[in-house]
Amino acid sequence: MISLICNELMKIFQKKSSWIYMIIIVLAVAASAIIYQKVTPDDKNWKENLTAENAGLKQDLENQNGKTKELTETQIKQNEMYIKDDINPNAVTNWTYMNTVLTGVLALVTLLSVIVSSASVSAEFSDGTIKQLLIRPHPRWAVLLSKYIALLIYYVLLLAVLIAAGFIMGTLLFGYGDFGAKIFDLGLNGVKETTVGAQFFLKILYYIPGLIVITAIAFMLSTLFKSQALAVGIGIFVLFLSSTLGGLIVMLADKYAWAKYILFPHLDLTIYAVQDKILGNITLPISLGVLLVYYLIFMAITFVFFQKRDISI
Amino acid sequence: MPQTTLEVKSLTKAIHGKKIVDDVSFGVQKGEIFGLLGPNGAGKTTIIRMIVSLINRTQGEVIVNGSSLDGQYKEMMSEIGAIVENPEFYKYMSGYKNLLHYARMSVKKIPRERIDEVARLVKLEGAMNQKVKTYSLGMRQRLGVAQALLHSPSLLILDEPTNGLDPQGIRELRDYLRQLADGGVSVLVSSHLLSEMQLMCDRFAIIEKGKLIHISSMKESLAEEDLMNVAFEVSDAKAAAEVIESSRPGTEMEILDDTHFTIRIEREGINLVNRLLIQNDMDVYGIGRVAATLEDRFLEITSRSEEGKKIDLINL
Numbered sequence: 001m002i003s004l005i006c007n008e009l010m011k012i013f014q015k016k017s018s019w020i021y022m023i024i025i026v027l028a029v030a031a032s033a034i035i036y037q038k039v040t041p042d043d044k045n046w047k048e049n050l051t052a053e054n055a056g057l058k059q060d061l062e063n064q065n066g067k068t069k070e071l072t073e074t075q076i077k078q079n080e081m082y083i084k085d086d087i088n089p090n091a092v093t094n095w096t097y098m099n100t101v102l103t104g105v106l107a108l109v110t111l112l113s114v115i116v117s118s119a120s121v122s123a124e125f126s127d128g129t130i131k132q133l134l135i136r137p138h139p140r141w142a143v144l145l146s147k148y149i150a151l152l153i154y155y156v157l158l159l160a161v162l163i164a165a166g167f168i169m170g171t172l173l174f175g176y177g178d179f180g181a182k183i184f185d186l187g188l189n190g191v192k193e194t195t196v197g198a199q200f201f202l203k204i205l206y207y208i209p210g211l212i213v214i215t216a217i218a219f220m221l222s223t224l225f226k227s228q229a230l231a232v233g234i235g236i237f238v239l240f241l242s243s244t245l246g247g248l249i250v251m252l253a254d255k256y257a258w259a260k261y262i263l264f265p266h267l268d269l270t271i272y273a274v275q276d277k278i279l280g281n282i283t284l285p286i287s288l289g290v291l292l293v294y295y296l297i298f299m300a301i302t303f304v305f306f307q308k309r310d311i312s313i
Numbered sequence: 314m315p316q317t318t319l320e321v322k323s324l325t326k327a328i329h330g331k332k333i334v335d336d337v338s339f340g341v342q343k344g345e346i347f348g349l350l351g352p353n354g355a356g357k358t359t360i361i362r363m364i365v366s367l368i369n370r371t372q373g374e375v376i377v378n379g380s381s382l383d384g385q386y387k388e389m390m391s392e393i394g395a396i397v398e399n400p401e402f403y404k405y406m407s408g409y410k411n412l413l414h415y416a417r418m419s420v421k422k423i424p425r426e427r428i429d430e431v432a433r434l435v436k437l438e439g440a441m442n443q444k445v446k447t448y449s450l451g452m453r454q455r456l457g458v459a460q461a462l463l464h465s466p467s468l469l470i471l472d473e474p475t476n477g478l479d480p481q482g483i484r485e486l487r488d489y490l491r492q493l494a495d496g497g498v499s500v501l502v503s504s505h506l507l508s509e510m511q512l513m514c515d516r517f518a519i520i521e522k523g524k525l526i527h528i529s530s531m532k533e534s535l536a537e538e539d540l541m542n543v544a545f546e547v548s549d550a551k552a553a554a555e556v557i558e559s560s561r562p563g564t565e566m567e568i569l570d571d572t573h574f575t576i577r578i579e580r581e582g583i584n585l586v587n588r589l590l591i592q593n594d595m596d597v598y599g600i601g602r603v604a605a606t607l608e609d610r611f612l613e614i615t616s617r618s619e620e621g622k623k624i625d626l627i628n629l
Contacts, residue, residue: 004418007417007418010413011406011414015405016405128398128401132397132460134367135366136415136418137386137387137418137419137420138418310369311362
């Protein structure tokens with residue numbers, strides 16, 4: 001098994017594209033840091049500004065109702081907490097950069113992981129190498145599993161590149177800040193008080209289950225289609241669909257309870273870093289359970305189909 | 314008794330109820346080059362892919378050196394080296410990395426020296442560090458042979474090995490195979506080109522519409538070539554045919570038109586038939602041998618089976 005995984009890793013890293021993807025991540029991180037530096041105001045009068053902002057928001061309140069009103073109220077509450085605890089929300093350190101901006105670049109890691117996963121098996125079909133690969137003294141499931149494990153290693157590497165590049169860029173541009181600095185992160189159900197470094201790693205941790213399930217879909221597509229282009233195309237399509245459908249399903253879930261168990265709203269668990277519940281009454285363990293069920297289904301389809309299919313290209 | 318390396322027993326593949334390979338059985342002896350011959354779409358590739366487990370069998374058994382595909386998958390697959398159609402490689406990797414990739418998949422450990430040795434055998438030692446995308450088709454074919462031989466298999470399977478090869482490449486491949494067979498490796502090749510099979514194989518099976526309709530050795534089939542088709546031009550083909558039939562009953566004849574017929578006889582027979590016709594007051598205007606090749610035998614066998622006539626399986 002180890003030698004099979006070595007083979008798959010060799011195939012990943014002998015491809016130029018695998019290295020280009022890492023460079024893309026580094027470039028995107030650098031761009032995000034530079035843009036963030038340009039747009040953050042360097043204000044010393046932040047207390048006055050926040051007070052002024054709150055005054056404006058309070059005026060707005062009179063014309064608002066429902067959800068919008070709630071949002072404005074939490075915003076005001078957050079600002080008041082900053083003033084009360086004497087924390088400058090615009091004070092930028094490498095950690096605040098990573099917590100607020102770098103977590104947005106995570107979507108790029110997902111995209112690139114999806115591309116690599118959906119090409120994993122389908123490329124062997126398009127190139128015809130699958131024939132030479134499967135006439136070896138290893139059962140098909142072992143070959144497939146080795147591919148999957150190699151992919152997991154590659155995802156971890158992409159994620160590590162992102163965090164390392166973010167840390168380096170953040171430190172260079174904003175300076176090393178306090179890992180334990182107190183912040184208030186804004187969620188739908190109110191304001192969460194936490195420390196900046198812990199919040200960043202919590203978001204990364206909550207990001208991983210979604211990544212695993214989305215790439216599992218891409219990996220499944222990769223075994224279902226013989227064309228690499230088709231598999232990658234559909235993989236990316238599903239990825240975009242998931243972010244588009246997320247909002248629709250929130251509305252659907254208001255009406256029908258079963259809609260809460262549709263996959264898409266659960267794909268982004270980082271929301272649990274700022275709030276305890278989504279879709280009304282769904283908590284983190286429930287979301288994890290839903291993801292696990294879908295994951296097992298996708299994996300079962302992938303392995304059963306691959307084990308049985310006739311290789312006739 | 315010769316040792317059987319590959320045994321295929323009543324191999325069948327049905328897709329949607331249609332049998333594309335129907336009850337095919339044959340055996341390949343140690344050190345023998347065995348050919349699967351048939352027109353495109355006859356089921357040769359499907360048979361080969363069932364043997365190497367790329368395609369599921371509907372029915373039947375495949376045994377290599379006593380290990381069956383059912384139950385002893387690992388043991389069996391370690392005995393096989395194969396090139397299925399054109400050898401495809403990871404083009405973005407070097408020839409050496411490609412071989413290393415397959416070497417790592419072997420059950421017995423393959424040292425670096427063995428990779429170098431195989432590279433030398435196929436005369437690629439100078440190109441091992443180049444990426445495969447820079448290789449010519451002939452070089453890829455040779456790399457294909459190299460990856461199939463890496464783990465010293467006792468059975469080598471080649472599906473349409475000469476597709477896309479130039480005559481020089483075909484000749485080289487033929488020499489390799491003969492060399493290997495002399496060293497005790499059994500070889501199974503498929504092709505739709507008879508002339509190629511004629512030069513390459515010790516024995517061959519003819520596959521037609523998924524069925525195995527004939528197995529014979531090259532020697533036997535060429536021996537039958539002693540009988541040849543001879544065309545006669547006479548004044549009245551029908552009358553001539555009757556005269557010959559009464560004198561040599563059972564002779565194979567075909568009347569082409571009023572004045573032409575062909576007859577299947579041995580060399581001495583040409584003279585005898587000619588004399589017979591003249592003695593019976595027939596005018597003979599021309600006698601010519603119709604060139605008989607394996608191709609004719611092949612077409613003869615396949616078309617005869619189409620008419621549903623029974624074919625004797627020689628040597629089965």
